[in-house]
Structure formats: C-alpha cells, structure tokens
Amino acid sequence: MKLSASYHKGYSLPEYSNFLLIVNRPIQSFDLTLSKQTIGKTSWEQVFKYPEYGLSLFYSTLGNKEIFGNELALTYFFKIYILNRDKLQLYNRIGIGLDYVTKRFDLETNPSNVAVGSHVNIHFNCRFGGTYALSEKLNFNAGLSFDHLSNANTAEPNLGINYLTAFTGFSYYLGNKTEKRRVELPEHEPKSNWYLFGSVGGKHLQSLSTKYFVVNSLSLEYVRETFRILHFGAGVDFFYDSSVPAFLEKDGREFRQQDYFQTGIHISQTLRYNRFSLSLQEGIYVGLKNEVVQKVMYNRGIIKYNLTDNFSVRLAMKSHLHILDYPEIGIGIKLK
Template sequence: MKILNFYYFRQKYDLPLKILLLLNIALIASCFCCYAQTPNPDNTTSKVDHTYITARYMGGLVIPHHKTMLYFIDDFASGFEINYGLRKFDRNSWQAFFNYPEIGIGFYHGTFGNKEIYGTGYAIFPYIQYNVFRTQRLSINNKVSMGLGYASKPFDLQDNSYNMIFSTHLNIYIGLGLSVDYRISDRISASMSGDLTHMSNGAAKKPNHGVNVVSVGLGTKYHFNKNLTPTINKTQPNKLKERELLIVGSIGRSQSSIYNPNKFWNSSINVNYIWHLNEKRGIGIGLDQIYSEAIPYAWEEVENINELQSFSTKDCFVTGVFASYNVYLGKMNLFTNLGLYIKHNVSPPQPIYPRLGVRYPILPNLIGNFSVKASFFRSEFIEFGLGYRLKYSKQKKS
C-alpha cells in the first residue's frame, strides 16, 4: 500500500534540500571553537550557561520525490533523536547578536518506509537552534542540523538494485525543525517538534536521489540548570566601515550520472568583494571561474549524449558573476552565493546557480573553505579550498 503520491513535491522539497547547507557541517561544528574565543565578561555582565539533554520519538512520511520510490514505500517512517545542547547567555559573545541560540550535538536513528530495500539510517550531527520566541518557561525555536549519516543498505547491483536513493554507506545528513518546549518542573520540559530531514551523498556517487522525511516528534528535555531561562534581550551588533577582498580556490570530485561510472575533477576560483554591514552580516559581489570535467555529461540530457562524442577542455570551463550574503558567527563565516552564468560552451540546465558553504580563518589572512556548487537546486559537487583575504577600513562607526 502506498502512503501518498508526493511526486509533485519534487521541486518544492527535494532539490533545495540537496544543497542546503551540505555545506555546512564545518559551519556549526566550528561554533564550539567560537566559545573558546569569547572574551570574559566583567562583573556587571550577565553570564549564565544552561545545558540540556532532549530526547524525542519521531513519526512521519517519506516523500517519494522520484518515480522509482513510489513503488517501494509501503510503511511510515519512524525514529528517535537525542540532543545535548548548551545555551550561553553572555552579552559579550557573538551569541548575543543572535538572541542566544542553543548549540549542541545530536544523534538520529530512523527508517525510510521500506526496511528491506532502504534499510535504516543513523546520523551524528552538530546543530544550532535559534529562538523565535522565548519566556522563562516557554520557547519556540527553529533548528538547523548538519552532520554525517550512515545508510545500512545502500545500492548494490547484485543484492539491492532497487535502492536508488543511496549508493554509499556514508552520507550527509541535514535536518530542519521547528520545536516548542514548555518547562513543567525545575528539571523537565515537555517538547514537541515538526521536522524535515534529508540524507544523501551530495552527488559524490550515483545513484543519489536521496531521501526526505517529514515527521512530528514528541519528547522531553532535561535541564541541568534548574533556574528558569533568562530573558536577556539580544545585543545589537556594531556597524562597521570595513571592506574585504577575498580570493578562494577550491577543488572536488563528483560522478555525473548513474550511467557514467567515472569520477570527474571539479575546481573553481572566485573573487568576492564584501561590504561588512556590521559585526553580524555582510553583502558582496564577485566573479567565478569554474572548471568541471563533469559539465559536458551532467548538463546534457541523458538521451542526447552521444557516447562517441568527445569534448575539448574549453567545454569544461564556465564563467559566472554572483552576489553573496554572509553571516558571521565569531570568526566563522557562513555564506550563500547566487550566480549567473555569463560564458559557457555547453548550455547549463538553468542560467542561475547557487553555492553555499562555510569559511574559517586558518591564519589571520588565510581562509579554509568548504562549500557545495549546484546547478540551480541540484548539487553538482562538494569542494574544499583555501582563500586569501585583504581587509581595510577597519574602524567602527560612531
């Protein structure tokens, strides 16, 4: 028995999740590093730490966003999640700019609608949970989780050829959630959530349709600090007169399609000029030069590819311009680029492309980069790289 026909949700749910902040395992993991760099407050500054353990049971549906999944999903999805979190109330920290979010690490286990074909999944992930609304007892939060996932039964040509959603044991796990917690005693809160989770390998190996699960969770949160939650207002970040020129080179590998088993090299160089609006956000413009051996195969429709056709090196080059949006969590930079192809020899599936990722300084001007390049909302390759930063006009506005 098929649960529901969600095929029309393909554009709405599957594709954005493939790129959403794949990227961003390093982003939230680096938040823990930021704690060590937070300056010590003086005696008049509030500094309170609240730590929690939250456990939820989750039940819901797998969204069959590809036709092959419609034939095999015959059960509901279920699982559980355990989180250990810390909320740091320190007016001198970067957390004060974001209304004191909860940051922690979690574990997930769940099913995907057919244990015989899709098996079960496990994930361990860092997360950040922002406040939508908070009183001393009630909090409404939105949560982003990004980490490593494990699929127990990936695609195997001999033993599990029907599984088109996972081709590797190791995957990227992404979770989005909206939760409500209510303090019912000194130590216990009742907790409920709505969650959307995704797991795939980011096009590193095909098939890679990935799996999306929408679910509802019920559970409890244990408070190690029995005091009620402080209701400190967030701190407004200082405005800046700061500009930055950032040059980043990155490299990665990917598989173009299930019909082509070859792994291709991909690389990019981008130059980004950034205006820092304040200590929290910045905007920028830039130029991309991308080289991808997979482009001639990934951008052409399968039925149009001529196996005897050869491609030249220039077919693998594309040029684009982009706008960037940057969020700064201490020294860490979470960025989103939206680009437009301006030069190419092979026509892209869409003229617009996104890139999302995280950057963190290794040395004062040397930047580590982790990001995902996509074709509109379908991931093309994950990339790692280094960048060099030139800053000037560092004085703050009065």
C-alpha cells in the same frame, strides 16, 4: 548541560514519480541529544539571543526496510531561540553530520533503491519547535522536523531521501543553570572587503561510474558587511572541470579545449556567527558556458570558518538549482 529525547513520526517527501510506490510505511525516528546553552561570553552570543549547540544521535526508519533499510546519524546542531517568554520558547535548530544507512543501491541485489548509492551519507536537519517549562529542570518539547540524506554526489545513484516528521519529547537540565551575561553591545559600523578563494573538488559522470574527475574553482568576491550578522556580496567565478571530455564523448558531442573552463558572476547572502558563516550564492554563466549540464544558472551553499582576520577555510556544495554538481573545499584570503 541539557539531555533531551524525542520521538518523531511522519512521511517521506517524494523526490521522483514512483517513490511513493516503493515507500510502504511511515517514518519513525528517535533522537537523543546532549547540548549546552551559551551565556553571553561573547557579543555574538548576545546578538543571537544565547543560542544552544550540541550533538544528536539520531535513528530512523526510511519508509521501506527491505529497500532503504534504516538510518543511524550523528550530527552537530545549532539552535537559535526566536521567542523567549517566561516558560515558553520557540526555536529553530539546524544540524549537519554523517549517517550510516543499512541498505544501498546494488544493481543485482537492490536495484529498486535509486535514492541512496552509499552506506555513508551526509545528514541535514532543520527543525522548528517549541519548549514549555514543566519545572525548573524539566521541559516539554514539540515541533516539526525536515531531514535530508544524500552522499553529496560521491556515489551513484544520489537522489537522496527527504522526510518531514512531527516530534514530541522532553529535556532535562543536568546541574544548575548558569546566569546569563548582559552587556551593552557596540554599534555596528558597515564596511566592505575583497576576498579571493581557491577550491578543489571531485565528481563523476552520474552513470554508476566509479571514476572521479578533479574540478577546481577560483573566485573573487566583494562583500559588504551591511549588518552585524547579515552580509551581501557579488563576485566573479572561474571553473575548471576535467570531466567535460568524457561527458561529451558519452553524450556523442564534440569536445573543444575551451570546454574545460567555465566563467560566471554571482551574488551572495551571508549569515555570520563569530568566526563561522553560512552563505548562499546565485550565479549565471557568462562567457565560457557549462557544456555538460547546459544550464544558465548555478548555485553554491558555503560554510566558512575564519582562521584569522585574513585567512579562512570553507566547504561548498555547487549545484544547478536542485541538481547537485559536486562538493569542494577551499581556502580564502582577505585582500582588503
């Protein structure tokens, strides 16, 4: 086990034109983590060069205490070592979790906060850093960190807050280090599979409305396991969006029954680690178009966990480029 502490300082990244007029202070953050490095119990741990995982308690200012307040977040993170040379290590760390923000949008008391519409949000973190061993148990750490917080479009407004910081700190090993296991890995044999996914989600009209609408999707995907950790795929999607009539009415447009549905095709790239996988999908509407946003392209970010060889659960975020549409949860079955 390893205990780490770091101090961050940096600046907000503007999401809209007048954001910098509201921000009046630099970002300052403090991070306390407890982590454990893998030792090679599975082939996946060796493939990823003995990654590290753990929990992070993160506190940060947000650039304007009166409007945005401060943030307290708890995230789970996964760290991959890019370079490991004696005393020097370079790594990439990605984490996700929940936060509590002390100030949110209020039409009467805080109308200037058009970035955060809820106290509880999703916090995403990506870091690139380096570690230098000062002794057998004490390390010095430094690097760059990107952080994003938003509520996944569950409340309005939801522009979110992004910030980039430089950090420095120390980590200390609790107890003795465990010897890493090293065994010869079997050669990867590429194979192909078909998957069927069904998902459900919720959205609202992005007009400070509290009413939620059900959305559903059904997807059929072909996946080629080209490499052990990197897979490529292509598929077809069928969407149902119950918010379409209300949105078109609000926009002064005519609604047709077929407007409930959208169809599309997509390609995907998947990074796999044991039972977990992270996928990016890029799709285009074909046939039944999306009359709400009137965009040609849609995207998904997906976290999937394989319960068995044939069944899986997943969490996805559907968007149109950088504009989030809605979150969804679903189940999947391997057909072949």
